[in-house]
Structure formats: structure tokens, C-alpha cells
Amino acid sequence: MTERTYVSPFLRQLLAVSGVVMYMIGTGANIAFPGVLLQQLREPDSVLRLTAEHESWIASILGLALISGIVVAPFSLQKLGRKLTNQLSSLPALGGWALLATAKGPTALLISRSLQGFGMGIQAAAAPVSIAEYSSPKNRGAFLATIAFSFATGMLIAHVFGTLLYWRAAALACGSVYALSLLLVSLTPETPPYLASRGRNDPCRKSFRWLRGFDHNSEKELEILLNSQKKAPVGRKVSKCTAYMDIARKPEFYKPTVIMMFMFILFQVSGMTVVPSYTVPMMDEVSGDTSAIDPRVSMLMVDVVRFVTAVFSCFVVNKLNRRTVLFIGIIISVISLLVAAMLLYLRDFGYIPEAYHWAPIIPTMVYIFGKTLGILPIPWAIAGEVFPLEYRSLGSGISGMFLSVMFFVVVKTAPFSFEQIGVKGTFCVYAGAIAICGVFLYFLLPETKGKTLYEIECYFKGVKGDDGHVELHEGEKMLELEKVECG
Template sequence: MGTEKWITPFLKQCFVTAGVSLNMAGSGLVVGFTTALLQQLKSPGSIIPIDDTSGSWIAAIPGISLVFGNFIAPTTMSRYGRKSANLITIVPLMVGWAAIYFATNITVLLLARFLQGLCMGMCTSLASVLLGEYTSPKNRGVFLMTISVSIAMAVMSVHCLGSYFSWQTTALVCGCISFVDLFIVIYSPESPSWLAEKGKYDACKQSFRWLRGDQEEEELRRIIEASIHLREAKAEMRKTKSVIKKFRNKVDDFKTTVKKKEFLKPIIIMIHIYILGQWSGINMLVAYPIDLFKKMVGKDCNIPLLVLTLDVHRIIANTTALYVIQKVKRRTILGVTVCINILALLASAAYSYSKENGYMPADEFSIGISIVHIHMFAVATGSLPLCFIIAGEIFPLEYRSLAGGISVLFYSTNLFVTIKTVPLLLSTIDLYGTYILYASLMVYSLVVVWYLLPETKDRTLQDIEDEFRGRPLSPEELKSVQLLASLRAYTTDRRCSNPVVV
């Protein structure tokens, strides 16, 4: 009895969050690993010699496989469950680290990084959805924020390991972290929302009460009631015998569904949220910090130490944001941090331009270091973590998997483009031109998000969904909302690749 009182629902939510966050930390390890890997491969005597072109592909190829992971994740988590999908994402990551450890040529490295990107794409689609369904509304923001904290700690860890050990040893340690995560996920429960969607109401109640206790019965009741209506709507659609008529009905309903605000607005918001996150300069700070400090500070400073202090700052900023996210509204954090981020990008551009053209002493570095840290503060407290927080809050249950997968596709695209183009942009328009481009994209995206995004702090997922819709969903309307899942099942059964489904 004493043990049951000690193991509170909050601690259980911490446990399942650890499984999700460690999986997302794998993304930080993959991106941060680039810094040490490229530096060591470019050094004399490397067993796998590379040039700038092959190095940029090693850094950016996870962004390509992210797209494949995005397409796999929605079907996997919808058909087999959130927990099973989370387990599946860990496997290619572990295989990728093992392949890197034993790699003796660039082809193996590229294949391993491709597998890791596949995992990143799947867990990016899954993590926010899973934590949104696992955790209580009052603590949801903090738990979602742990994604960014875990990624920040992973980046610092892999940078430290890469500074003192070979890239093979670093890959081995990273693989061990994924192995630990595997056991946490195995002992985590399935998502109550997914169990309700599949009609497993007893299992849903058991999972929900294990996670939340008995203080949130109203949300449990609403989840089950909505699921019952949805299953009845699907059963009604199956009564039609004609395959042609079924297909026509589904296409008609699909056309109706994609025009609905509760389907389109969250996708549009997340597309621009991901632009804010990926064009904030985070990949310059994480994947190319050495190049950044050479431009902002110079080659004579202790750059490895500067990189380490930047990683520590990111963890402190992320941890501080855990408190802020509990006290301050989402829109306020978004507006303030993104504006600071934009100003930091413009200040970096002005500073680097001044040093390049002799308007500032060559031995001056304190201002440059300060600007880089202000930039990191803005990214770590708002621009990047809000991607995961808002993604876990705004997608309606009926098409959470598909809508999340569609929006994360743009996350993948932006990640690949930003990482792949850094060497090209630095060699053509230099750091100042690159950061002016980043700032322009962020201004545009902030305007769109500010106009469309409602406040989500301390609200249930159902309340947020109702606001996008403009009112609670009536039972009659649920028939058309279920088209996406039904059409996906229909096409899968016939093994066809209808582009409308994608």
C-alpha cells in the first residue's frame, strides 16, 4: 500500500515520458554526432577520407530518410498502437549506431545515417502525439518540454564524447543509450486514446487510470464517448455493399473533411511552426558550431570550449523553460522568444559583416560570443521546443496520426534543406547573408502562426479541437470525420497507392 501511494500518477507519467524523451534524444545524438564525425574524418590519416561535398551529405542525409519515417509513422501508430510504433523507431537507430561503429567506408556511413534519419522521422511524428495522450493537461507542457531538454543534453553529451574519444567509441556509447530506452518503452503502457479508438474500452480505462489516477474521469468519459460515436459511424459506412459506391462515398467525405478548419488549420500552423524551429539557426548552432564560431569569433580562440559552453547554455535554457512553460501562455512565449531569435540573427549578420569588412577589430570576440549565446537562449526557450509542445496539443484525435504525419513532412524537408545548404550558403552569401535569409523566413512564419494559433495552455485536447471547429462535434458530423482512417484502411486492403491518401 505504501508503495502504491509513493508511485503516484505523476511519477508514472515521468516514467513513460522518459521513454519518449530518450527516443527523441536519439535525434540530438544523430545531429550532434555530425560535428565530431566530420572533424575527425577530415583530419589527416582518417580511415574514411572525405571532402566538403561528401561531408555535407553525411550531415544532411538523415533529413531525406526523415521523409520516409514520416510516411511510415502514421500508419504504424494508427494500426499497431503508439507503444509498438515507439518500439519500432528504436530498432533502426540501434542498427545505425552499430553500422557506424563498424564502418570502413563512406557507403556504410551513409546507409547508417539513412537508418538513423528513418528513426528520427518516425519518432518526431510520434513523440508529441504520445506525450499529449499520456499526460495530464496541467503538466502536459512540462512533459512536452522534456523533449527539448533531452535533445539538448544529448547534443552536449555527443559533443563532449566527440572531443575526447574517437567517432567509433562515441557511436558505441550512443547505441547503449538507445538500448536503455528500449527497456523503458517495453514497460510503458499503450496510449488510452488509441485503445479507445480500437474499441478496447476496459484496457483504455486501465491504462488511463494507471497514468492519471482517478481524478480525471471526465476526460476519460469524453474519450470513450467520442470513440463509440466514431466506431458507430465507421460501422454505418461499411453497410454499403457496392465497392464503387463505398469508394465514391469515401471520396466525397474526404473532400468534405479536408475543407474543415479542424483538419487544415492545425496542419497550416505546424508547417509554419516547423519553419520557425528549423530556420531559427538551430542547425548552425548544433551541426556546424565550429564554422559558426570561426565566422563570429575567429580561429585563434578555444573553439571546443566555446562549443561546450554553448551546449551547457542550451540545457540551462531548456530547463528554465520547463518552469516558464507552466506559468506563461504559449502565444506569449512564442512571440517573445521568436522576436529575440530574429533580432539575434540580424545582430549576428551585422556583426559578422562588420568583422569581414574591417569595421570591427579582428581581435574583438566578446560581442560575438554574447550574440551567439543570446541566439541560443531564444532558440532553446521558445523557437525549437514550442514545435514539440504545440504539435502535441493541436491535432484532433480523429486524424491525429495523418495530420501529424503531413505536418512533420515539412519538418523533415526543412531539416534536410537547412543542414545541406549551410556549406553552400556560407561559401556564397557568407554568414550574414545566410542569417538575413533565416530571419526573413521567421518573420513570415511568425505572422502566420500568430494569426492562426489559439491559446492551448492548461486546456484539454478536446477543448482545443472544439475551438478549431468552432463548436463541439455533433454525432452526425462524425461520419465524414472518420473518412481518413476508413479510406486508408480501404486502400491498404487492396494494396493500391492512391495519391489522394498520401
């Protein structure tokens, strides 16, 4: 089937993805905003006075609120669809930023952060699923890598606005991205896989062709998608508990869940959310008390390195294998963290001249580069690919639970860690945790680059196709799939 289209499929997919990207920019701003908010509230003329306990809760409560959003997300994704879930998740985020901008006390700040976290929780499950289902295999890697770009952009925006503007005005500026997200999401159709899973074949064809065009390969993929969702005959009825136990025993469900558990633990223990929340005090110690580098300048240096690397990662993830990018990021992060910690210890013992007390900044920036290149984008790319369509909502919700719990634990304990063992000790802990997660993922994670979502599903099921076969590379546990249609 052929038909002339005046807008390329790539641009249509880009429009569909852009609404989710804008939301994730807001998420990056949510994570980073305490770094400037708390700094301004510590000023002597601040209208709000916070205790150290208030500060740690304002930075970490997003993690607890994420849990509530993630609990809701699987049901919303399954019952309401990807598009409506994306739209509804914007509302608590908008309300949270509005309340933050008008807050009169610590309680209002905590409530506003909770609203932001609730919306983030829903979107943490919805974003990778939505982007993966909107994208063709050719573009999926780059589009999923835009989640990393979005985080970095949001963090940069929050710190720039928070440096240049009063915190109330900065909150309104950061919150405005959710209004743009809501508009862009409203302009795009529902994802084809969701429509297929609900038996809405005609709307599915219309949405798929709007996104992917009418070429032969796309039409073949469309028919495979529709055929894969034909309902089997209804068997005996079982309780929900039994049904969930049956799902948990299926390799296409538990294998991706274990992979994503380690992925999101890696994401958090790498300091992905700690660094934006506590950039100023961290960089204050790294740069040295006698350094001429202002901590706020160091904060913007971190943001710029993160942003430039995130832009670079969009191209890298689309060109190189997922595993390659991930393990490059892991290796760079571990080595640079250990080098930075060693330099900090040497400086404390007086082995580094005062004129070079700034030296730990260099490996710290390399660490920011490494984690942003591989550890930031790949978990989100994999999250959108590994779960089969039937369990995608549930799997995203469960794996997102690990993300939110680790978010709270890591960010809440960071001030205590900085106080008890210093930034240098914290760097050593993070390096060890990253290395441990990396070892597990080396043996668990298959390669998904260039595969259709249906091919990846077939791999985890271990099903041989009608006109091909599944091979597993023994050395690296990587997937090599022929073009198959599962029997």
C-alpha cells in the same frame, strides 16, 4: 471512484514519458554527431577520407531518410498503436549507430545515417502524440517541453563524447540511449486515447487510471474520452481518395495542419539543425581568426547554453502561455541574429578593434538562448495538442513531412550559404525567415495551455458545448474555452 495508489500519477506519467524522452536524446545526438565526426575525419591520420560532397550528404541525409519514416508513421501509429511504434522505431536507430561505429567507408556512413533518419522520422510523428496522450493537462506543457530538453541533452552528449573519445567509441556511447529507451517504453501501457479510438474501453480505463489516478476530474475526463469515441452509424461506403478529400476539408484537420506547417518551417529556418551540424566552422567565423577562443570550446559553450536554456524552458512552458513563450523566442532570435550579423560586417570592414573581434559571440549566444527557449519547445508542444484524436496519426505524419523536407533543404544548403554569403549573410536570411513565420503564426496560432485535448479539438471544430461556449479573442486569435463536452 476512489482508490489508494502508492505511486503518484505524476511519477507514473513521468515514467511513461521517459522512454520517449530517451529516444529524443538519441535524436539530438543524431543531429549533432556530424559536428564532431566530420572534424575527426578531416585529421591527416583519419582512416576514412571524405570529400566536401560526402560531408554535406552525411550531415543532410537524415532529412531525406526522415521522409521515409514519416510516411510509415501514420499507418504504424493507427494500426500498431503508440507503444509498439515507439518500440519498433528504436530498432533502425540502434542498427544505424552500430553500423556507424563499424563503418569502413563513406557508403556505410550514409547507410547508417539513413537508418537513423528512418527511425527519427517515425519518432518525429510519434513523440509529441505519445507524450500528449500520456500527460494530464496540468503536466502536458512541461512534458512536451522535455522534447526540447532531450534535443539539447543529446547534442551536448554527442559533442562531449565526440570531443573526448574516438568517433567509433563515441558512436557506441551515443547509440546506447536507444537501448534504454526501448526498455523504458516496454514498461509502460498503451495510451488511453489510442485504446479508446480502437473501442477497447476496459484497457483504456485501466491505462487511464494507471496514469491519472482516480480523482473526480480525471474520471469525468475519462468518460468524456470514451463517449467521444462512440462510433456513429455506418453510412455509405466511399473510396479512400474521397475519404481523404473529405478529411482535408474539415477545419479540425486543415487548420492544425497549416499551423504545424509554419511551426516546423520556423523550427528549421531558425537554424535548429544547422547549428549542431556545423557548429565548429560557424563558431570559427563568429569568434574571429585571431581570437584566443578555440572553436571547439565555442562549440561546447553553445551546447551548454542550449542545455541550460532547455532545462529552463521546461518550467517556462508549463507556467506561461504557449504563444507568449514562442513569440519571446522569436523576437530574441531575430534581434540577436541581426546584431550578430551587423557586428560581423563591422568587423570585416575594420570598424571593430582586433582585441574585440570576439564580440559577435555574445549575440550569437543570445540567439542560441532565444531559439532554444521558444522556437525549439513550442512546435513540439503544439504538435502533440492540436490534432483531433481521429486524425492525429495522419496529421502528425503530414506536418512531419514539412519538418523532414525543410531539414534536408536547410542542412544541405548550409555549406553553400556559408561559402557564398558567409555566416553573417546566413544569419540575416534566418532572421528574415523567422520573422515571416512569426507573423503568420501570430494570426493562426490559438492558445492551448491548460486545455484538455478534447477541448482543443472542439475549438478547431467550432462546436459549442452543452454547458459552455467557445470564445475567440479577436486581438490575438486565442482560445478561451469553458469546461465543455461537445454535443
